[in-house]
Amino acid sequence: MIDQDSPQVLALKERYKSSLEEKVQVLSDHLIAIESEEATLDELSELRSFLHKLAGSSGMYGYDDISAASREAMLVADQVDSMTNLGDLSVMTSEVVKLLQSHS
Amino acid sequence: MVETNLQQHINQQLFEKLELAYFCVDQSMRVIDASENLESYGYTGVITGANADDCVDFMFGLDAHTELDLPLVESPSGKKVSVSLLPGSTFLTVLISNASVQADQRQLLQQKANENELLVEQQIILMKQLETASEMLEQKNVQLEEASRLQTSFLSGVSHEFRTPLTSIMGYTNLVKQALESASDESSENDKVQHLRAVQRSSKHLLSLVENLLDHGKLDSDEIVVRPKATDLAEIFNDVKLLLKPLSDAKHIDFFVELDFEQPMMVVTDDSRLRQCLINLLGNAIKFTDSGSVRLTAVLSNDFLKVEVSDTGPGISEENLAKIKLPFWQAADTGKTGTGLGLTITERIIELMGGELEISSVLSSGTQVNFEIPAPQLNATLEPIAAVAPSFKQAKILLAEDDYDIADLIVMMLSERGYQVSHVDNGELALNALESQEFDFVLMDIHMPIMTGYDVLAELQAKGNTTPVAIMSASTVESDRAKAEQLGCFDYLIKPVEIDDVIRVMNLALEQ
Known part of the structure:
Protein backbone atom coordinates (compact mmCIF):
# COMPACT_ATOMS: atom_id res chain seq x y z
CA MET A 1 0.00 0.00 0.00
CA ILE A 2 1.07 3.59 -0.56
CA ASP A 3 1.16 5.35 2.76
CA GLN A 4 1.90 8.81 1.54
CA ASP A 5 -0.05 10.71 -1.06
CA SER A 6 1.67 11.16 -4.40
CA PRO A 7 2.19 14.69 -5.75
CA GLN A 8 -0.71 14.14 -8.14
CA VAL A 9 -3.06 13.15 -5.33
CA LEU A 10 -1.80 16.09 -3.30
CA ALA A 11 -2.58 18.33 -6.25
CA LEU A 12 -6.11 16.94 -6.44
CA LYS A 13 -6.53 17.53 -2.74
CA GLU A 14 -5.29 21.06 -3.21
CA ARG A 15 -7.73 21.56 -6.06
CA TYR A 16 -10.57 20.29 -3.92
CA LYS A 17 -9.59 22.52 -1.03
CA SER A 18 -9.61 25.55 -3.26
CA SER A 19 -13.09 24.59 -4.50
CA LEU A 20 -14.54 24.79 -0.98
CA GLU A 21 -15.05 28.52 -1.27
CA GLU A 22 -17.06 28.05 -4.45
CA LYS A 23 -19.13 25.38 -2.71
CA VAL A 24 -19.90 27.86 0.06
CA GLN A 25 -21.26 30.19 -2.60
CA VAL A 26 -23.40 27.51 -4.24
CA LEU A 27 -24.78 26.35 -0.93
CA SER A 28 -25.46 29.92 0.20
CA ASP A 29 -27.44 30.50 -3.00
CA HIS A 30 -29.45 27.35 -2.32
CA LEU A 31 -30.02 28.56 1.20
CA ILE A 32 -31.39 31.88 -0.02
CA ALA A 33 -33.64 30.01 -2.45
CA ILE A 34 -35.20 27.73 0.17
CA GLU A 35 -35.49 30.51 2.70
CA SER A 36 -37.49 32.67 0.29
CA GLU A 37 -41.28 32.81 0.48
CA GLU A 38 -41.80 30.99 -2.80
CA ALA A 39 -39.37 28.10 -2.34
CA THR A 40 -40.16 25.37 -4.86
CA LEU A 41 -39.81 21.60 -4.78
CA ASP A 42 -37.18 21.87 -7.53
CA GLU A 43 -35.02 24.07 -5.34
CA LEU A 44 -35.36 21.63 -2.49
CA SER A 45 -34.31 18.72 -4.66
CA GLU A 46 -31.37 20.67 -6.08
CA LEU A 47 -30.15 21.41 -2.59
CA ARG A 48 -30.61 17.78 -1.60
CA SER A 49 -28.61 16.59 -4.57
CA PHE A 50 -25.82 19.06 -3.85
CA LEU A 51 -25.63 17.91 -0.23
CA HIS A 52 -25.60 14.31 -1.42
CA LYS A 53 -22.59 14.97 -3.65
CA LEU A 54 -20.84 16.98 -0.99
CA ALA A 55 -21.26 14.20 1.56
CA GLY A 56 -19.46 11.85 -0.80
CA SER A 57 -16.68 14.02 -2.14
CA SER A 58 -15.75 15.87 1.05
CA GLY A 59 -15.36 12.61 2.91
CA MET A 60 -13.08 11.24 0.21
CA TYR A 61 -10.84 14.27 0.55
CA GLY A 62 -10.63 13.81 4.28
CA TYR A 63 -13.15 16.39 5.46
CA ASP A 64 -15.07 14.03 7.69
CA ASP A 65 -16.93 16.78 9.51
CA ILE A 66 -18.24 18.35 6.31
CA SER A 67 -19.23 14.91 5.06
CA ALA A 68 -21.13 14.04 8.23
CA ALA A 69 -22.91 17.41 8.40
CA SER A 70 -23.90 17.26 4.71
CA ARG A 71 -25.25 13.75 5.21
CA GLU A 72 -27.34 14.87 8.17
CA ALA A 73 -28.65 17.87 6.26
CA MET A 74 -29.47 15.55 3.36
CA LEU A 75 -31.48 13.28 5.67
CA VAL A 76 -33.36 16.30 6.97
CA ALA A 77 -34.07 17.30 3.36
CA ASP A 78 -35.49 13.80 2.77
CA GLN A 79 -37.91 14.25 5.63
CA VAL A 80 -39.26 17.62 4.56
CA ASP A 81 -43.01 17.12 4.23
CA SER A 82 -44.10 20.65 3.55
CA MET A 83 -42.49 23.52 1.74
CA THR A 84 -43.57 25.81 4.53
CA ASN A 85 -41.51 23.94 7.08
CA LEU A 86 -37.88 24.28 5.95
CA GLY A 87 -36.50 25.75 9.15
CA ASP A 88 -34.52 22.67 10.23
CA LEU A 89 -33.06 22.16 6.78
CA SER A 90 -31.96 25.76 6.68
CA VAL A 91 -30.26 25.44 10.07
CA MET A 92 -28.47 22.23 9.06
CA THR A 93 -27.39 23.70 5.74
CA SER A 94 -25.99 26.78 7.47
CA GLU A 95 -24.00 24.38 9.63
CA VAL A 96 -22.45 22.84 6.51
CA VAL A 97 -21.67 26.30 5.15
CA LYS A 98 -19.87 27.16 8.39
CA LEU A 99 -17.78 24.01 8.22
CA LEU A 100 -16.90 24.65 4.58
CA GLN A 101 -15.82 28.16 5.50
CA SER A 102 -13.72 26.92 8.36
CA HIS A 103 -11.76 24.68 5.99
CA SER A 104 -11.48 27.03 3.02
CA MET B 1 -34.72 127.82 14.06
CA VAL B 2 -35.19 124.12 13.93
CA GLU B 3 -31.60 123.72 12.80
CA THR B 4 -30.31 125.68 15.72
CA ASN B 5 -32.29 123.52 18.09
CA LEU B 6 -30.93 120.37 16.44
CA GLN B 7 -27.41 121.70 16.60
CA GLN B 8 -27.86 122.47 20.23
CA HIS B 9 -29.25 119.02 20.86
CA ILE B 10 -26.30 117.36 19.19
CA ASN B 11 -23.88 119.56 21.02
CA GLN B 12 -25.62 118.64 24.20
CA GLN B 13 -25.29 114.92 23.44
CA LEU B 14 -21.64 115.26 22.52
CA PHE B 15 -20.94 117.12 25.70
CA GLU B 16 -22.65 114.42 27.71
CA LYS B 17 -21.07 111.59 25.84
CA LEU B 18 -17.54 112.91 26.27
CA GLU B 19 -18.34 114.27 29.69
CA LEU B 20 -17.11 117.57 28.30
CA ALA B 21 -16.62 120.49 30.63
CA TYR B 22 -15.25 123.95 29.79
CA PHE B 23 -14.51 127.38 30.98
CA CYS B 24 -13.41 130.63 29.31
CA VAL B 25 -10.94 133.16 30.60
CA ASP B 26 -10.09 136.64 29.37
CA GLN B 27 -6.62 138.00 28.76
CA SER B 28 -6.02 138.45 32.50
CA MET B 29 -6.99 134.84 33.24
CA ARG B 30 -10.25 135.83 34.80
CA VAL B 31 -13.08 133.36 34.31
CA ILE B 32 -15.80 134.77 32.11
CA ASP B 33 -17.86 131.57 31.58
CA ALA B 34 -17.85 128.02 33.03
CA SER B 35 -19.92 124.84 32.55
CA GLU B 36 -21.72 123.45 35.53
CA ASN B 37 -20.21 119.97 35.32
CA LEU B 38 -16.69 121.20 36.14
CA GLU B 39 -17.43 120.16 39.66
CA SER B 40 -17.65 116.51 38.63
CA TYR B 41 -13.92 116.71 37.89
CA GLY B 42 -13.29 118.39 41.23
CA TYR B 43 -12.71 121.85 39.74
CA THR B 44 -14.66 123.79 42.29
CA GLY B 45 -14.53 127.52 42.54
CA VAL B 46 -14.32 128.00 38.78
CA ILE B 47 -16.99 130.63 38.62
CA THR B 48 -17.32 133.87 36.70
CA GLY B 49 -14.92 136.45 38.00
CA ALA B 50 -12.55 133.93 39.65
CA ASN B 51 -8.91 133.83 38.65
CA ALA B 52 -8.17 130.64 36.73
CA ASP B 53 -4.55 130.63 37.86
CA ASP B 54 -5.79 130.26 41.44
CA CYS B 55 -8.47 127.61 41.06
CA VAL B 56 -7.17 125.38 38.20
CA ASP B 57 -3.71 124.00 38.82
CA PHE B 58 -2.70 123.31 35.20
CA MET B 59 -3.51 126.89 34.22
CA PHE B 60 -0.70 128.25 36.28
CA GLY B 61 1.96 129.90 34.14
CA LEU B 62 0.30 128.96 30.84
CA ASP B 63 0.45 131.18 27.81
CA ALA B 64 -3.13 132.10 27.01
CA HIS B 65 -2.34 132.74 23.34
CA THR B 66 -0.97 129.35 22.39
CA GLU B 67 -3.10 126.39 21.38
CA LEU B 68 -2.18 123.44 23.53
CA ASP B 69 -3.33 119.84 24.16
CA LEU B 70 -2.61 118.22 27.49
CA PRO B 71 -3.47 114.58 26.82
CA LEU B 72 -3.36 113.26 30.37
CA VAL B 73 -3.93 115.37 33.40
CA GLU B 74 -5.09 114.19 36.76
CA SER B 75 -8.06 116.27 37.91
CA PRO B 76 -8.63 117.12 41.60
CA SER B 77 -11.30 114.37 41.78
CA GLY B 78 -8.69 111.84 40.64
CA LYS B 79 -10.12 111.35 37.13
CA LYS B 80 -7.79 111.28 34.18
CA VAL B 81 -8.74 114.10 31.87
CA SER B 82 -7.47 115.53 28.65
CA VAL B 83 -7.33 119.25 28.34
CA SER B 84 -7.42 121.44 25.25
CA LEU B 85 -6.59 125.11 25.30
CA LEU B 86 -8.26 126.93 22.42
CA PRO B 87 -7.13 130.56 22.29
CA GLY B 88 -9.44 133.09 20.63
CA SER B 89 -8.97 136.77 19.84
CA THR B 90 -10.40 138.03 23.10
CA PHE B 91 -10.63 134.98 25.35
CA LEU B 92 -9.29 131.49 25.84
CA THR B 93 -11.52 128.44 25.99
CA VAL B 94 -10.39 125.48 28.05
CA LEU B 95 -12.04 122.17 27.21
CA ILE B 96 -11.83 119.31 29.70
CA SER B 97 -12.94 115.80 28.76
CA ASN B 98 -12.82 112.46 30.48
CA ALA B 99 -9.65 110.78 29.22
CA SER B 100 -10.77 107.38 30.38
CA VAL B 101 -13.80 107.56 28.03
CA GLN B 102 -11.53 108.36 25.16
CA ALA B 103 -9.07 105.73 26.26
CA ASP B 104 -11.92 103.21 26.34
CA GLN B 105 -12.95 104.24 22.89
CA ARG B 106 -9.40 104.02 21.63
CA GLN B 107 -9.08 100.63 23.22
CA LEU B 108 -12.31 99.57 21.59
CA LEU B 109 -11.05 100.77 18.25
CA GLN B 110 -7.74 99.05 18.77
CA GLN B 111 -9.55 95.89 19.70
CA LYS B 112 -11.65 96.15 16.56
CA ALA B 113 -8.51 96.63 14.55
CA ASN B 114 -6.87 93.68 16.21
CA GLU B 115 -9.89 91.53 15.57
CA ASN B 116 -9.92 92.58 11.96
CA GLU B 117 -6.29 91.69 11.62
CA LEU B 118 -6.99 88.33 13.22
CA LEU B 119 -9.83 87.73 10.80
CA VAL B 120 -7.61 88.54 7.89
CA GLU B 121 -4.98 86.16 9.17
CA GLN B 122 -7.53 83.41 9.67
CA GLN B 123 -8.78 84.05 6.19
CA ILE B 124 -5.26 83.64 4.84
CA ILE B 125 -4.88 80.35 6.71
CA LEU B 126 -8.21 79.11 5.39
CA MET B 127 -7.26 80.05 1.88
CA LYS B 128 -4.03 78.13 2.24
CA GLN B 129 -5.93 75.10 3.54
CA LEU B 130 -8.32 75.35 0.62
CA GLU B 131 -5.43 75.47 -1.76
CA THR B 132 -3.83 72.37 -0.18
CA ALA B 133 -7.14 70.52 -0.28
CA SER B 134 -7.67 71.35 -3.89
CA GLU B 135 -4.12 70.24 -4.68
CA MET B 136 -4.76 66.94 -2.90
CA LEU B 137 -8.00 66.49 -4.78
CA GLU B 138 -6.21 67.09 -8.02
CA GLN B 139 -3.61 64.50 -7.05
CA LYS B 140 -6.33 61.99 -6.11
CA ASN B 141 -7.96 62.65 -9.42
CA VAL B 142 -4.76 61.87 -11.25
CA GLN B 143 -4.37 58.67 -9.21
CA LEU B 144 -7.95 57.63 -9.95
CA GLU B 145 -7.47 58.29 -13.61
CA GLU B 146 -4.28 56.22 -13.52
CA ALA B 147 -6.10 53.40 -11.70
CA SER B 148 -8.90 53.44 -14.20
CA ARG B 149 -6.39 53.43 -17.06
CA LEU B 150 -4.57 50.49 -15.48
CA GLN B 151 -7.82 48.62 -15.05
CA THR B 152 -8.77 49.12 -18.66
CA SER B 153 -5.37 48.05 -19.90
CA PHE B 154 -5.47 45.14 -17.43
CA LEU B 155 -8.74 43.87 -18.87
CA SER B 156 -7.55 44.15 -22.44
CA GLY B 157 -4.28 42.52 -21.37
CA VAL B 158 -6.08 39.61 -19.75
CA SER B 159 -8.20 39.01 -22.81
CA HIS B 160 -5.12 39.13 -24.98
CA GLU B 161 -3.07 36.74 -22.84
CA PHE B 162 -5.90 34.24 -22.65
CA ARG B 163 -6.44 34.29 -26.38
CA THR B 164 -3.05 32.78 -27.22
CA PRO B 165 -3.38 29.45 -25.36
CA LEU B 166 -7.10 29.27 -26.13
CA THR B 167 -6.43 29.60 -29.85
CA SER B 168 -3.89 26.84 -29.58
CA ILE B 169 -6.29 24.59 -27.67
CA MET B 170 -9.03 25.18 -30.21
CA GLY B 171 -6.68 24.57 -33.11
CA TYR B 172 -5.27 21.31 -31.81
CA THR B 173 -8.59 19.89 -30.61
CA ASN B 174 -9.96 20.66 -34.05
CA LEU B 175 -7.09 18.70 -35.64
CA VAL B 176 -7.76 15.72 -33.38
CA LYS B 177 -11.50 15.95 -34.00
CA GLN B 178 -11.00 16.04 -37.76
CA ALA B 179 -8.65 13.06 -37.56
CA LEU B 180 -11.17 11.10 -35.50
CA GLU B 181 -14.08 12.01 -37.78
CA SER B 182 -12.44 11.44 -41.12
CA ALA B 183 -12.91 7.93 -42.48
CA SER B 184 -9.52 7.91 -44.16
CA ASP B 185 -7.55 8.89 -41.12
CA GLU B 186 -4.03 9.51 -42.31
CA SER B 187 -2.61 11.00 -39.16
CA SER B 188 -0.92 8.51 -36.93
CA GLU B 189 -1.85 7.82 -33.35
CA ASN B 190 1.41 9.51 -32.47
CA ASP B 191 0.27 12.73 -34.12
CA LYS B 192 -2.91 12.73 -32.12
CA VAL B 193 -1.02 12.19 -28.91
CA GLN B 194 1.29 15.07 -29.84
CA HIS B 195 -1.69 17.30 -30.52
CA LEU B 196 -3.32 16.38 -27.24
CA ARG B 197 -0.04 17.11 -25.45
CA ALA B 198 -0.05 20.54 -27.03
CA VAL B 199 -3.59 21.03 -25.74
CA GLN B 200 -2.45 19.98 -22.32
CA ARG B 201 0.48 22.39 -22.36
CA SER B 202 -1.74 25.27 -23.40
CA SER B 203 -4.20 24.34 -20.68
CA LYS B 204 -1.38 24.50 -18.18
CA HIS B 205 -0.46 27.89 -19.55
CA LEU B 206 -4.06 29.04 -19.12
CA LEU B 207 -4.05 27.61 -15.64
CA SER B 208 -0.96 29.56 -14.70
CA LEU B 209 -2.60 32.73 -16.03
CA VAL B 210 -5.66 32.05 -13.94
CA GLU B 211 -3.43 31.31 -10.99
CA ASN B 212 -1.77 34.69 -11.46
CA LEU B 213 -5.15 36.35 -11.29
CA LEU B 214 -6.18 34.39 -8.23
CA ASP B 215 -2.83 34.92 -6.57
CA HIS B 216 -3.08 38.64 -7.02
CA GLY B 217 -6.08 38.70 -4.72
CA LYS B 218 -3.98 36.85 -2.17
CA LEU B 219 -0.90 39.07 -2.42
CA ASP B 220 -2.02 41.44 0.28
CA SER B 221 -3.40 38.83 2.61
CA ASP B 222 -0.27 36.67 2.50
CA GLU B 223 -2.29 33.73 1.30
CA ILE B 224 0.04 32.53 -1.41
CA VAL B 225 1.33 29.21 -0.24
CA VAL B 226 4.32 27.25 -1.45
CA ARG B 227 4.22 23.48 -1.03
CA PRO B 228 7.57 21.84 -1.67
CA LYS B 229 7.51 18.19 -2.64
CA ALA B 230 9.64 15.67 -4.46
CA THR B 231 9.65 16.64 -8.09
CA ASP B 232 11.67 16.22 -11.28
CA LEU B 233 13.38 19.52 -12.04
CA ALA B 234 14.25 18.49 -15.58
CA GLU B 235 10.63 17.76 -16.37
CA ILE B 236 9.57 21.24 -15.24
CA PHE B 237 12.12 22.96 -17.45
CA ASN B 238 11.36 20.74 -20.44
CA ASP B 239 7.64 21.36 -20.08
CA VAL B 240 8.16 25.09 -19.89
CA LYS B 241 10.40 24.95 -22.95
CA LEU B 242 7.81 23.06 -24.99
CA LEU B 243 5.10 25.40 -23.80
CA LEU B 244 6.86 28.63 -24.71
CA LYS B 245 8.74 27.53 -27.82
CA PRO B 246 5.69 28.17 -30.06
CA LEU B 247 5.50 31.74 -28.74
CA SER B 248 9.14 32.47 -29.57
CA ASP B 249 8.80 30.71 -32.94
CA ALA B 250 5.83 32.90 -33.77
CA LYS B 251 8.02 35.98 -33.21
CA HIS B 252 11.01 34.49 -35.05
CA ILE B 253 13.31 34.86 -32.11
CA ASP B 254 15.66 32.21 -30.74
CA PHE B 255 14.80 30.50 -27.49
CA PHE B 256 17.68 28.72 -25.76
CA VAL B 257 17.34 26.53 -22.70
CA GLU B 258 20.56 25.48 -20.97
CA LEU B 259 20.27 23.08 -18.08
CA ASP B 260 23.30 22.26 -16.01
CA PHE B 261 21.97 19.10 -14.41
CA GLU B 262 21.08 15.58 -15.30
CA GLN B 263 17.71 14.32 -16.33
CA PRO B 264 15.77 13.28 -14.36
CA MET B 265 16.85 15.37 -11.38
CA MET B 266 14.76 14.83 -8.29
CA VAL B 267 14.68 17.77 -5.90
CA VAL B 268 12.27 19.09 -3.31
CA THR B 269 10.46 22.18 -4.55
CA ASP B 270 6.95 23.34 -5.41
CA ASP B 271 6.80 22.35 -9.06
CA SER B 272 3.65 24.25 -9.95
CA ARG B 273 4.90 27.47 -8.37
CA LEU B 274 8.28 27.16 -10.05
CA ARG B 275 6.52 26.50 -13.36
CA GLN B 276 4.35 29.56 -12.81
CA CYS B 277 7.41 31.75 -12.16
CA LEU B 278 9.29 30.44 -15.19
CA ILE B 279 6.27 30.93 -17.45
CA ASN B 280 5.80 34.47 -16.14
CA LEU B 281 9.45 35.46 -16.59
CA LEU B 282 9.93 33.77 -19.97
CA GLY B 283 6.53 34.97 -21.15
CA ASN B 284 7.62 38.54 -20.40
CA ALA B 285 11.00 38.10 -22.07
CA ILE B 286 9.46 36.68 -25.24
CA LYS B 287 6.71 39.27 -25.26
CA PHE B 288 9.09 42.22 -25.13
CA THR B 289 11.79 40.85 -27.41
CA ASP B 290 11.15 41.48 -31.09
CA SER B 291 14.47 40.31 -32.42
CA GLY B 292 17.40 38.31 -31.14
CA SER B 293 16.94 35.72 -28.45
CA VAL B 294 15.63 34.70 -25.08
CA ARG B 295 17.84 32.47 -22.96
CA LEU B 296 16.93 30.40 -19.94
CA THR B 297 19.79 28.95 -17.93
CA ALA B 298 19.43 26.82 -14.84
CA VAL B 299 22.23 25.57 -12.60
CA LEU B 300 21.82 23.26 -9.64
CA SER B 301 24.70 23.39 -7.19
CA ASN B 302 24.92 22.66 -3.48
CA ASP B 303 21.19 22.19 -3.28
CA PHE B 304 20.50 25.64 -4.71
CA LEU B 305 18.83 26.25 -8.03
CA LYS B 306 20.08 29.31 -9.91
CA VAL B 307 17.92 30.51 -12.75
CA GLU B 308 18.56 33.30 -15.21
CA VAL B 309 16.27 34.55 -17.94
CA SER B 310 17.95 36.98 -20.29
CA ASP B 311 16.67 38.62 -23.43
CA THR B 312 17.83 40.97 -26.16
CA GLY B 313 14.72 43.09 -25.86
CA PRO B 314 14.38 46.86 -25.51
CA GLY B 315 15.58 46.91 -21.89
CA ILE B 316 14.04 48.85 -19.05
CA SER B 317 14.86 52.43 -18.08
CA GLU B 318 16.03 53.09 -14.52
CA GLU B 319 12.85 54.99 -13.85
CA ASN B 320 10.72 52.06 -14.95
CA LEU B 321 12.86 49.50 -13.11
CA ALA B 322 11.58 51.02 -9.90
CA LYS B 323 7.96 50.57 -10.91
CA ILE B 324 8.18 47.28 -12.72
CA LYS B 325 7.28 45.07 -9.77
CA LEU B 326 4.15 47.05 -8.91
CA PRO B 327 0.88 45.27 -9.57
CA PHE B 328 -0.83 46.12 -12.88
CA TRP B 329 2.07 48.29 -13.97
CA GLN B 330 2.94 47.94 -17.61
CA ALA B 331 5.37 49.69 -19.86
CA ALA B 332 3.12 52.19 -21.59
CA ASP B 333 5.19 52.95 -24.65
CA THR B 334 5.88 49.42 -25.86
CA GLY B 335 2.41 48.59 -27.10
CA LYS B 336 2.67 45.17 -25.42
CA THR B 337 -0.26 44.10 -23.33
CA GLY B 338 -0.56 41.69 -20.47
CA THR B 339 -2.08 41.45 -17.05
CA GLY B 340 0.71 43.39 -15.38
CA LEU B 341 0.59 40.87 -12.57
CA GLY B 342 3.20 38.32 -13.59
CA LEU B 343 6.24 40.00 -12.12
CA THR B 344 4.53 41.09 -8.90
CA ILE B 345 3.40 37.55 -8.21
CA THR B 346 6.65 35.96 -9.34
CA GLU B 347 8.60 38.15 -6.97
CA ARG B 348 6.35 37.15 -4.10
CA ILE B 349 6.56 33.43 -4.90
CA ILE B 350 10.35 33.51 -5.21
CA GLU B 351 10.43 35.26 -1.86
CA LEU B 352 8.27 32.54 -0.33
CA MET B 353 10.54 29.92 -1.85
CA GLY B 354 13.44 31.52 -0.02
CA GLY B 355 14.99 33.54 -2.84
CA GLU B 356 15.05 37.02 -4.24
CA LEU B 357 14.18 38.21 -7.71
CA GLU B 358 16.84 40.45 -9.22
CA ILE B 359 16.37 42.45 -12.36
CA SER B 360 19.10 44.26 -14.23
CA SER B 361 18.70 45.94 -17.53
CA VAL B 362 20.39 48.19 -20.03
CA LEU B 363 18.17 50.25 -22.30
CA SER B 364 18.13 48.97 -25.87
CA SER B 365 20.39 46.02 -25.13
CA GLY B 366 18.32 43.68 -22.98
CA THR B 367 17.21 42.52 -19.57
CA GLN B 368 18.41 39.83 -17.16
CA VAL B 369 16.26 38.40 -14.42
CA ASN B 370 17.85 36.09 -11.83
CA PHE B 371 16.82 34.21 -8.81
CA GLU B 372 18.27 31.53 -6.60
CA ILE B 373 16.12 29.25 -4.47
CA PRO B 374 16.89 26.26 -2.25
CA ALA B 375 16.18 22.98 -4.05
CA PRO B 376 17.53 20.08 -1.98
CA GLN B 377 18.46 17.17 -4.18
CA LEU B 378 16.94 13.76 -3.50
CA ASN B 379 19.34 10.85 -3.72
CA ALA B 380 16.85 8.37 -5.02
CA THR B 381 14.09 8.82 -7.55
CA LEU B 382 10.53 8.65 -6.29
CA GLU B 383 9.58 5.44 -4.57
CA PRO B 384 8.30 2.98 -7.11
CA ILE B 385 4.57 2.65 -7.22
CA ALA B 386 3.37 -0.11 -4.93
CA ALA B 387 3.07 -3.44 -6.63
CA VAL B 388 -0.33 -4.86 -7.38
CA ALA B 389 -1.05 -8.56 -7.29
Missing part, protein backbone atom coordinates in the same frame (compact mmCIF):
# COMPACT_ATOMS: atom_id res chain seq x y z
CA PRO B 390 0.29 -9.69 -10.68
CA SER B 391 -2.91 -11.41 -11.75
CA PHE B 392 -4.90 -8.21 -11.37
CA LYS B 393 -2.35 -5.89 -12.85
CA GLN B 394 -4.01 -5.86 -16.21
CA ALA B 395 -7.48 -5.54 -14.75
CA LYS B 396 -9.55 -3.04 -16.72
CA ILE B 397 -11.84 -0.96 -14.62
CA LEU B 398 -14.71 1.29 -15.65
CA LEU B 399 -15.56 4.16 -13.36
CA ALA B 400 -18.94 5.83 -13.85
CA GLU B 401 -19.15 8.95 -11.73
CA ASP B 402 -20.46 12.43 -12.55
CA ASP B 403 -18.62 14.23 -9.76
CA TYR B 404 -15.19 15.01 -11.14
CA ASP B 405 -13.75 15.67 -7.72
CA ILE B 406 -14.43 12.07 -6.78
CA ALA B 407 -13.72 10.58 -10.20
CA ASP B 408 -10.31 12.23 -10.60
CA LEU B 409 -9.23 11.10 -7.16
CA ILE B 410 -10.28 7.50 -7.70
CA VAL B 411 -8.74 7.37 -11.18
CA MET B 412 -5.50 8.80 -9.82
CA MET B 413 -5.34 6.45 -6.86
CA LEU B 414 -6.17 3.35 -8.86
CA SER B 415 -3.77 4.15 -11.70
CA GLU B 416 -1.01 4.78 -9.18
CA ARG B 417 -1.63 1.26 -7.99
CA GLY B 418 -1.26 -0.10 -11.50
CA TYR B 419 -4.87 -0.50 -12.56
CA GLN B 420 -6.18 0.63 -15.91
CA VAL B 421 -9.13 2.91 -15.30
CA SER B 422 -11.52 4.41 -17.82
CA HIS B 423 -13.86 7.11 -16.64
CA VAL B 424 -17.30 8.13 -17.91
CA ASP B 425 -19.55 10.72 -16.35
CA ASN B 426 -23.06 9.42 -16.97
CA GLY B 427 -25.00 6.16 -17.03
CA GLU B 428 -25.57 6.10 -20.76
CA LEU B 429 -21.86 6.38 -21.52
CA ALA B 430 -21.20 3.64 -19.00
CA LEU B 431 -23.65 1.33 -20.74
CA ASN B 432 -22.13 2.17 -24.17
CA ALA B 433 -18.64 1.47 -22.85
CA LEU B 434 -19.73 -1.86 -21.34
CA GLU B 435 -21.35 -2.86 -24.63
CA SER B 436 -18.36 -1.99 -26.77
CA GLN B 437 -15.48 -3.10 -24.55
CA GLU B 438 -14.71 -5.71 -21.98
CA PHE B 439 -14.13 -4.57 -18.43
CA ASP B 440 -13.17 -6.64 -15.44
CA PHE B 441 -14.88 -4.47 -12.89
CA VAL B 442 -17.25 -1.49 -12.76
CA LEU B 443 -17.35 1.12 -10.04
CA MET B 444 -20.53 3.15 -10.40
CA ASP B 445 -22.32 6.06 -8.79
CA ILE B 446 -26.13 5.94 -8.45
CA HIS B 447 -27.10 9.55 -9.03
CA MET B 448 -25.90 10.38 -12.51
CA PRO B 449 -27.42 12.41 -15.31
CA ILE B 450 -29.17 10.84 -18.35
CA MET B 451 -29.18 7.32 -16.87
CA THR B 452 -28.91 6.54 -13.19
CA GLY B 453 -26.84 3.71 -11.77
CA TYR B 454 -30.06 1.75 -11.15
CA ASP B 455 -31.00 2.09 -14.84
CA VAL B 456 -27.61 0.78 -15.90
CA LEU B 457 -27.84 -2.18 -13.51
CA ALA B 458 -31.31 -3.00 -14.86
CA GLU B 459 -30.11 -2.83 -18.46
CA LEU B 460 -27.09 -5.03 -17.73
CA GLN B 461 -29.31 -7.54 -15.99
CA ALA B 462 -31.69 -7.57 -18.94
CA LYS B 463 -28.83 -8.10 -21.38
CA GLY B 464 -27.21 -10.82 -19.30
CA ASN B 465 -23.99 -8.83 -18.86
CA THR B 466 -22.33 -10.26 -15.74
CA THR B 467 -19.46 -7.78 -15.29
CA PRO B 468 -19.24 -7.23 -11.51
CA VAL B 469 -20.52 -3.77 -10.58
CA ALA B 470 -19.87 -2.10 -7.23
CA ILE B 471 -22.22 0.76 -6.46
CA MET B 472 -20.98 3.86 -4.64
CA SER B 473 -23.60 6.04 -3.05
CA ALA B 474 -23.82 8.61 -0.31
CA SER B 475 -27.23 7.25 0.55
CA THR B 476 -27.35 5.17 3.72
CA VAL B 477 -31.03 4.45 3.27
CA GLU B 478 -31.51 0.68 3.47
CA SER B 479 -34.07 0.57 0.68
CA ASP B 480 -31.52 2.09 -1.73
CA ARG B 481 -29.05 -0.67 -0.93
CA ALA B 482 -31.76 -3.31 -1.27
CA LYS B 483 -32.79 -1.94 -4.65
CA ALA B 484 -29.21 -2.04 -5.92
CA GLU B 485 -28.68 -5.57 -4.67
CA GLN B 486 -31.90 -6.68 -6.23
CA LEU B 487 -30.59 -5.35 -9.53
CA GLY B 488 -27.54 -7.55 -9.13
CA CYS B 489 -24.80 -5.24 -7.88
CA PHE B 490 -21.72 -6.98 -6.53
CA ASP B 491 -21.35 -4.68 -3.56
CA TYR B 492 -22.74 -1.43 -2.22
CA LEU B 493 -20.12 1.03 -0.95
CA ILE B 494 -21.15 4.05 1.07
CA LYS B 495 -19.54 7.32 0.07
CA PRO B 496 -17.10 8.55 1.08
CA VAL B 497 -15.39 5.41 -0.06
CA GLU B 498 -11.91 4.45 1.06
CA ILE B 499 -9.63 3.48 -1.77
CA ASP B 500 -8.57 0.40 0.20
CA ASP B 501 -12.20 -0.71 0.41
CA VAL B 502 -12.58 -0.26 -3.33
CA ILE B 503 -9.50 -2.42 -3.92
CA ARG B 504 -10.66 -5.06 -1.44
CA VAL B 505 -14.07 -5.36 -3.12
CA MET B 506 -12.43 -5.32 -6.52
CA ASN B 507 -10.02 -8.11 -5.62
CA LEU B 508 -12.91 -10.16 -4.28
CA ALA B 509 -14.77 -9.69 -7.54
CA LEU B 510 -11.72 -10.48 -9.66
CA GLU B 511 -11.03 -13.69 -7.74
CA GLN B 512 -14.42 -15.06 -8.64
